[in-house]
Amino acid sequence: MIIIDDFAKIELKIAQIKEVEEHPNADRLYVLKIDCGEENLRQLVAGIRKGYSKEELIGKKIVIVANLEPAVIRGVESQGMLLAASDENGIAILMPEKDVKVGSKVK
Numbered sequence: 001m002i003i004i005d006d007f008a009k010i011e012l013k014i015a016q017i018k019e020v021e022e023h024p025n026a027d028r029l030y031v032l033k034i035d036c037g038e039e040n041l042r043q044l045v046a047g048i049r050k051g052y053s054k055e056e057l058i059g060k061k062i063v064i065v066a067n068l069e070p071a072v073i074r075g076v077e078s079q080g081m082l083l084a085a086s087d088e089n090g091i092a093i094l095m096p097e098k099d100v101k102v103g104s105k106v107k
Helices: 004-008
Strands: 012-022 030-035 042-046 061-065 071-073 076-078 084-087 090-093
Touching: 042 076
Parallel strands: none
Antiparallel strands: 012 030, 012 061, 030 042, 071 076, 084 090
C-alpha cells in the first residue's frame, strides 16, 4: 500500500498520438511521438503492437505518466509511459471517454 502523498507524485496527463513507428529491435513495441501540451513532441516506447495497428493509434488521446524518468528500451529512449490494461482478451490503452484538451492533468 502507498499513501496519498506518494500517489500525488505521479503526474498523469492527457496526450495525443501524432506518429507511430515499429520499434526497430522488438516485435511487440511501437515508438510513438505524442503531443502532451508541451513545446516539443515526446517519444514513448509502448508494448501495444499486438493490440493495435499503426493506423488505429494516430490521433487517439491517451493517458500518460508524464514525470517518469526517461529510459532506454531496446536501444530507443522512452520519455514517459502510456497507461494500458491487459487480460486474456488482449491489450487496451486507457483513453478519456470525452474529448479532453491535450496536456490536461488527470486527477
